[in-house]
Amino acid sequence: MDEASGLRERKKRRTRQSLIEASLRLFHEKGYDETTIAEIAAAVDVSTRTFFSYFTSKEDVVFFDHETRAGRALKVIADRRPAEPVADLLLRLADETLRASILDSELTAELFPLRHRLVRSVPALRARGLHLLFDTQRRLAEALHQAYADEIDLVEAAAAVGAVAGAAHLATLISVDRDEPPDRAWEAGRRAVDITLHGLAALGRPAAPAAEG
Amino acid sequence: MDEASGLRERKKRRTRQSLIEASLRLFHEKGYDETTIAEIAAAVDVSTRTFFSYFTSKEDVVFFDHETRAGRALKVIADRRPAEPVADLLLRLADETLRASILDSELTAELFPLRHRLVRSVPALRARGLHLLFDTQRRLAEALHQAYADEIDLVEAAAAVGAVAGAAHLATLISVDRDEPPDRAWEAGRRAVDITLHGLAALGRPAAPAAEG
């Protein structure tokens, strides 16, 4: 795609990456509000103004990889397997997304968990994160509707995406907020998805194993 | 409760209300970013500084009634009817919440829909709104778990709340974004909740009417 690497490109990529890493590191050390753009810029040795030509806002640096991730999720839907039931696709989608949000990243092992903590603890970042999450959900819903055009309408698609994402998100969120380890959070998300797929109507009843036919 | 109305109290209430209304009106007329706190303050004839003693930020005015609403939702759960199935309570909860977000408000008929549009169209407000929404969901999940302590664990409660809220929210959101009228959005939300309660596993299949037993 954009592999064309002139010196210019490489330099830009490096600056960008440096800004991201310096930002996260400083946010971690001094706190988000306490860190000024000036300090970040100084750490990378560029002007304050340059920061804003790479990221539109202070919040934005933290979500540098959002678009990449959203694209990957959309691709899962776009590449849906022929005759695959909606529920199966949703399960795969949830699986991949959960995995990605716990492991995968363009960040070093040092910075990855650190960002998580930041987004969880800084209200402004949490808010921005949710905003991005929802915009993605909307896109996913539209994509799902497209992919299964003659099977489910837009409202159904929205219900499906919203339900699965909502359940998984809230479940992992609560788990993580209780300082449970990543694998526990992953498990919670996974279980939430299962419950949602099988229907909340069954909740609280003994344990009626969902009939497969 | 706090009905103690000295002149002081009344005056404060009036100022607060004026600030809210002036804000919404100006945000609508000039746009959110284009409206300065100074203008809002001027419109109500108080100092800029005073604005901040009523609301912690510019975004905050718009969500002045959030806490009240969240409290009402929590109360629905707290007052759960004896022996009421989880799914039934969730349905009632969704119903009341959907209704409230389309009708009810401490605002005039003129300002109510106007705020909706603002929150939908201004990224910063949308983000803040989602943040508040999620905090509420978390509280609702904890409350649900408490209310049904020996029937569902916290993850199940989170899955339930997240799924229902997620489905309803995304469905109405998409509907509203397509400029469909409020009653259509309400219907979409309602349908999304039904779908979620019955399980997404059934999606896309002919039309297997959920067995009631």
Add this chain to the structure above:
DNA sequence: CTACCGATTTGCAATGAATGAAAGTTTCTC
């Protein structure tokens, strides 16, 4: 009515994010 206490409001100064415009540099192309 008057003095006094505590709650509000105000004016002022400062900090820092974000943006626009113009000028200076660097990289790329021919």
Add this chain to the structure above:
DNA sequence: GAGAAACTTTCATTCATTGCAAATCGGTAG
């Protein structure tokens, strides 16, 4: 190399937000 295109840096400005101290206001005990 010359010039264009892409980046950066400077500089100046607007505006949200906050801390502080002085000025006001409302309630109330003499």
